[in-house]
Every structure is written in structure tokens, then in C-alpha cells.
Amino acid sequence: MRPTTSDPHQPDVTICICTCRRPDGLERLLHDLAAIDWDGPLEVVVIDNDAEREGIAVCEALANGYRWPLRWAFEPRRGISHARNHSIRLALTSNPDFIATLDDDEWPSRQWLRALLQVQKATDADIVGGPVLPAFPQHSPPWVEQAQICYGANQKVADGGPCRLHASGNFIARTRCFDALAPECFPSEFAHSGGEDDVFFRRLHAMGFRQHWSTQAIVWESVPDSRLSLAWVRDRMILKGNIQIRMFRVQNPGLRHETVRWAKTMALLGTGATQYIAGLFHTPTRIRAWLNLWRARGKLQAHFGRTLTRPDT
Numbered sequence: 001m002r003p004t005t006s007d008p009h010q011p012d013v014t015i016c017i018c019t020c021r022r023p024d025g026l027e028r029l030l031h032d033l034a035a036i037d038w039d040g041p042l043e044v045v046v047i048d049n050d051a052e053r054e055g056i057a058v059c060e061a062l063a064n065g066y067r068w069p070l071r072w073a074f075e076p077r078r079g080i081s082h083a084r085n086h087s088i089r090l091a092l093t094s095n096p097d098f099i100a101t102l103d104d105d106e107w108p109s110r111q112w113l114r115a116l117l118q119v120q121k122a123t124d125a126d127i128v129g130g131p132v133l134p135a136f137p138q139h140s141p142p143w144v145e146q147a148q149i150c151y152g153a154n155q156k157v158a159d160g161g162p163c164r165l166h167a168s169g170n171f172i173a174r175t176r177c178f179d180a181l182a183p184e185c186f187p188s189e190f191a192h193s194g195g196e197d198d199v200f201f202r203r204l205h206a207m208g209f210r211q212h213w214s215t216q217a218i219v220w221e222s223v224p225d226s227r228l229s230l231a232w233v234r235d236r237m238i239l240k241g242n243i244q245i246r247m248f249r250v251q252n253p254g255l256r257h258e259t260v261r262w263a264k265t266m267a268l269l270g271t272g273a274t275q276y277i278a279g280l281f282h283t284p285t286r287i288r289a290w291l292n293l294w295r296a297r298g299k300l301q302a303h304f305g306r307t308l309t310r311p312d313t
Helices: 023-033 054-062 080-092 112-123 142-147 175-181 196-206 230-251 255-278 283-303
Strands: 013-019 042-048 070-074 098-103 106-108 127-129 132-135 170-174 211-213 219-222
Touching: 013 023, 013 080, 013 112, 023 042, 023 054, 023 106, 042 054, 042 080, 054 070, 070 080, 080 098, 080 175, 080 196, 098 106, 098 112, 098 175, 112 127, 112 170, 112 211, 170 175, 175 196, 196 211, 196 230, 230 255, 230 283, 255 283
Parallel strands: 013 042, 013 098, 042 070, 127 211, 132 219
Antiparallel strands: 098 170, 106 219, 127 170
16 A cells, blocks of 8 residues: 555655665665655565565564555575566556665665656656765775776766666666566576676667666665675676676677677787786776776686676575
């Protein structure tokens, strides 16, 4: 049931959250969602993807008196694709106008939802995404921000401008976008590696659904100490390269496309090597070299048939 005090002239929104072993992050996210500037009908759906069900315990503790209707469920199959698909199926049972998603290590600004929908209304977009800004610990080394690995690909897109989204940590979409890809909006072959959301947006783009950007729909993401090491960045970039080749194979199969992908991987290796030489006395250039070389390594592994997974799966 939606709150009877909602403004009926506002669109009906369901916010989907997938959680796994982050009860503190989920609690902070739900707390900040309760404070957003929104007076329309809204519901929150939480899917817990861990057998300990700590996320469900958080929902049960907050549900009584929570500002928005709050529903939750457990997804027994481990993997982010399964959790995301479960959240969408549950959200669709309420027949909302829009479905938005957030991650359990994020928290939105007060104007987040209103900013997304303002761009949607102004552009008649099917999907609108916004920035996810990293919240680094105060003791973070300088190279962490220089690497910019925690920033999205649409940083330079103007407010309201067209774009192609890559990640599902901050977006809203018309319900018909999910209907078009049902029953598996997020492909299960990426459940243990990530990249399922990039495939999701690529498929929608190919189907003609328009994607736009809201610079004001800001969400912050907590960057834990475990990500403040070169080892984590290395593993992340290798995984990213591996996922990219697998995604491109899904989108463009065949020998001709694979030959082009090989050529691009070799070019990336060459770029990384050149940057490394040029960056011997310039730290930012040397960092970019390592990022490109690590990403090329992940691509090579995918070319040879190796599928990498995230360490937390």
C-alpha cells in the first residue's frame, strides 16, 4: 500500500536495493532515503543475497514506522544478477511508473530522486542516471584519487544530456524498460563477475530506449580501506578488462568481431607500455599506464577463455 498522504500528481516510484553482508550500509541508506525531498508515492524493495539475512533483520527492525512502505525478500542463489532480477520482479508486482536502484554501500542526497525525475520530465527520457561520488577515508593516499577508478564514465556529460549508462548504482527507468527485457533483465552469466548492469544498459540502448544524465542526482559511495591498495586496484582493472571482452562477445559474436577485439587489446597493451615509459618521472601518467596494462591483462585472459569472478562471490 502507498501512503495516502502522497501527492497523486507525482509519478509512482519503487526503489530497489540489493544487499549482501552490509547491514550497516543498508541501515544508513534506508535512513537517508527516509529523508529525501519527495512527496509522491514511493515504495522501497530490499533483496538480501546472503544466507545470514542480516539485511532482512535491518528491514524488520526499521519497518514499523518507516516513512515509506518497505518490502523485503531473500534470494538464495548467490550472485548479483539473481538479486537484481528478484528485486525487479518484486517491484513490478506494485505496477509503479518508475523503478530506481541504489546499492547498499551508497546514500543519496536529499534532492536525488527529484533531480532524476526533473531530467526525465524535461527530456522524456526512458532512463536517467546520476553520479556516484566516492567518499574516501581521510587517510587515503593521493594516488587513489589520481587513478579515478571510483568515478563513473559520464563525469563530463552536461545536465540533461544524452549518454549511455554503465552501472546501476544510481538510475531510474520507466517500467517498460524492465518489461522489455523480462524475465531476466540482468544476465545470469555475469552473476559472479559483475558487468550485468552494463549489459542491461547496452541492450536497452540497442532497443532504442533513450538514456540521459542528471548531474544533480548525486549519490555517495563509501570507499572502504580494503580498496586503498594497489593490489585491489590491479585486481579490479583486470576483472574490468575480462568483463568487457565477455560483454562484447554477448553483444557482437563472431570471428570478425573477435578479431577486432584482439586488435584493440593489443593496441591497449601498446598504449600502456608507451605511457609507462613516458611516466617514469610523472606519477599520474605512470598510474594510467598501470591501469591500461592491468585492463589489457584481463582482456587477454578473456580472449583465452578464462572467466574471472569477484573475490566476494
